[in-house]
Amino acid sequence: xxxxxxYGRYTALTDKPYVVFLVGMRINQLWAIHRWVPVFxxxxxxxxxxxxxxxxGVLSAxxxxxxxxxxxxxxxxxxxxxxxxxRAVNTEHLSAWERFNKKVSAGGVVGIWHETYLIDPxxxxxxxxxxxxxxxxxxxxxxxxxxxxKNETSRKRLGGHNDxxxxxxxxxxxxxxxx
Numbered sequence: 638x639x640x641x642x643x644y645g646r647y648t649a650l651t652d653k654p655y656v657v658f659l660v661g662m663r664i665n666q667l668w669a670i671h672r673w674v675p676v677f678x679x680x681x682x683x684x685x686x687x688x689x690x691x692x693x694g695v696l697s698a699x700x701x702x703x704x705x706x707x708x709x710x711x712x713x714x715x716x717x718x719x720x721x722x723x724r725a726v727n728t729e730h731l732s733a734w735e736r737f738n739k740k741v742s743a744g745g746v747v748g749i750w751h752e753t754y755l756i757d758p759x760x761x762x763x764x765x766x767x768x769x770x771x772x773x774x775x776x777x778x779x780x781x782x783x784x785x786x787k788n789e790t791s792r793k794r795l796g797g798h799n800d801x802x803x804x805x806x807x808x809x810x811x812x813x814x815x816x
Contacts, residue, residue, distance in 0.1 A: 641769040646784040646805055648765070648794055649774035652758050655696065656716050657773075660751040661708035672746040677707060679733035684709065686729045687722070694718025696776035712776045716755055762794035 662680065664673045680700075687695045695718075698711035713719045723730055741747055763773055764784055774781050782788065785805065792799040 648784040648788050649779035651779040656713040657754040658711045663748040664705045666746045669746040683729045
């Protein structure tokens, strides 16, 4: 067994709304390191700042890397808290935004993007199979439970009804919903 992996099928449930915020950068010119490294470093400083401030509203965040893109997937208590951080004068974000607009954006060396999703309690679902606690489950605002019965299929987790298309393996005795 690998450390931190929760074996089996689990889902994270909550009765509260939350926000999913995805933000990323794309390196368009790899050789222009002096232009895109500052953008990456600004993202890193923002994540450190948010992790240190329990009152920021961020519930959890994780960074994902692919060939030319870096993405931060974060979960927030509310859109108001996300917006408050984005506009706050004394945060890493506002100064990084200003620097990007002045120095980086015109050259096209690096691109940035974000998407914001407001999630109502009855309009989301998730599944984690043989994974460390991640995604929304990492937010610690949810109940992390074995995905069986009324939580076994995506449709059921969204409040509907259907039959299981592929039978899930039986949970083993050493599986527990620890989060």
